[in-house]
Amino acid sequence: MNNALFSLFICFCLLSPTAFSEQTIDNLINQDKLTISLTVNESEQQIVGQALVVSIEVATNRWFATGTRVQSFTLTDVVMQTNNITTINGSKRVKGQSWATQTHEITLYPTLAGSYLLPEIKVDVSVNTENDGIISGVLMTQEAGFTINLPEALIGIDNFIVSPEVSLSIDGQFDSDNPYSIGEAITQTITITASNTPAMMIPEVNLTNISKANEKITEGISIYHKPAKVFDKSNRGTLSGSRVESFTYIFEKPGDYVLAEQILYWWNSQTNTLETLQIPASSWRVSDKGFINQHSFTNGLRGLDFTLTTLLIIALFFVALALLYVIFIKRKQLVTLYKKISQQEQRQLRQQFLSNIARKEYLLATQTLYQYSMTLDKPTETKSYQLTKRLHKLAFQNDQNKDSSLTFSIEDAQLLIKQVADNTASNVKESNFPFKSAIHLNKK
Structure with missing residues (x-):
């Protein structure tokens, strides 16, 4: 009897080799209880710079214990955002049975035309089984290829936007009818917004090509270019990216100036046509009222x-x-x-003050401001202005107590100069920072 039972036991083990072995993710795959698939969602005409979505679906006949996670990977000549994976929980019917699914959508932005090979991608999986509890492991997707094209209309164009809709706004226009004075400044802000495109894929704007008498110049105008602001927004699942560029032009010498136009190229992914947006050319005159005609x-x-x-x-x-x-x-x-x-000295000091602020030389700016207020016989009033106090903090702060949120823009500088000249600043309590002591320290 005992020999018969032992024989049955041996036969059972031979017929079911996994009966007493530990269950694994691979076993679930082999038993058709777990699946993984990858799909490249290419557009009819997938071009350079256009979003390409890769979908990875993991499905189980049970449910996921701790979910699934796509491990990081790299692909040459492809831009991937930091948070470029969207996970969607769902379900589907397989042979009349309800399966739980998790789909990861990965957005890629190819930068060159040609053929690409997507490598095997590792996916961490954790499944709650019926008889063996939670089983965890790593699955691998299959390799997949895709092709990126460059339309003939885009050949030779280095920078362009791929989007179904792009808008351009310009804030701050030059006045071609009324001449500017030396020391004045104009700020022009360019905002570009594109739908279905992250801000990182919007090329930068360069508004520094200034000419004088049909010749490109390197002096006469100081240009301060603020670091671009890039940000993305999502409205009901639709992504839109924005890029904001700001340029401040400080006039230093008289003359007639022209800022060349700039063309922004936009590939309309909805109509598959090349379109353009134009930042028109600007012209203006800078005069020196102190010169004799x-x-x-x-x-x-x-x-x-x-x-x-x-x-x-x-x-x-x-x-x-x-x-x-x-x-x-x-x-x-x-x-x-x-x-x-x-008012030659005052004009020169105003120009020097604005130039110091543009170069963030706040210590020199405080000295220039004091000299300017002395020419107006207003050194006492100047030190009580709120803008002056902020400028002092920037000028005399050290690395230990540096406040990174503290700023002083060209617009602030222009307002402070106007307050000093007009004496229109509101009366406030005198700053704890002694103004004369600050000037004394600067002279050391």
Whole structure:
């Protein structure tokens, strides 16, 4: 009897080799209790820069214990966002039985045309089985290939946006009718928004191509380009990316200037056509009101009535000699008077102050501001302005107490200069930071 039972036991083990072995993820696959599949969701015309979604579905006839997780992987010439995987829980019917599913959608942005091979991707799986409890392991997807095209219309274009809809807005326009003064500044902000496209795929804008008299210049205009702001939004599952570029132009020399237009190329993925957005060219004039208009002066001389008698000409000659003599004797006083009337020193200090702020040289900016307030006989009022206090904190903070949230923009600088000139700032309590001590420290 015992021998018969032992024989039955041996036969059972031979017929069922996994009866007393530990159940694994591979066993569940072999027993058709667990499946994994990968699908490349290509568009009819998948092009460079267009989103490509890869779907990985894991399904079980039971349910997932701790879910599934796609392990990280890399692919050459493909951009992947940090959080580029969307997981969807669901169910499906398999041979009349309800199975639980988890689908991971991975968004890729190929940057070059050609054929790609998606490698095997590892997926962590944990399944709650009927008889063996929780079983965990790693599954592998199969390799998959896809092809990325570059339409003929895009050949030779380095930067473009792929999206069904793109918008462009421009804030801050140059005034071509009214001349600017040296030291003034204009800020222009460009905002580009694209649907179904992350902000990282929107190319940067370069508004620095400025020319003077049809020649590209490297001086006369200082340009401060703020770091671009890029952010994504999702509205009911629809992604839209935005890129904000800001340029501040500080006028340093007189002349006629032109900022060249810029064309943004946009591939409309809905109509499969190339479209363009235009940032129009801008032109403006910078004048120095302190300069004498020599041309007008010469024309005035030509308009003299040369029919005057010789006596009148001689009289004018002696008057001119007398004036030249007075100018020579009083030249220092006249130069001082000219500078005061034309506010030359104030204009130069305003320009220097704005340039220091643009270069974030806050210590030099505080010195220039003090010198500017001295020319207006307002050093006492200046130190009580809130903007002045903020500037002092930036100028005299050290690495130990540095406040990274503290900023001082060109707009703040322009407002502070206007407050000092107009004396319109609201009265506030004097700062604990001694202004004169700060200037004394700067002179060391």
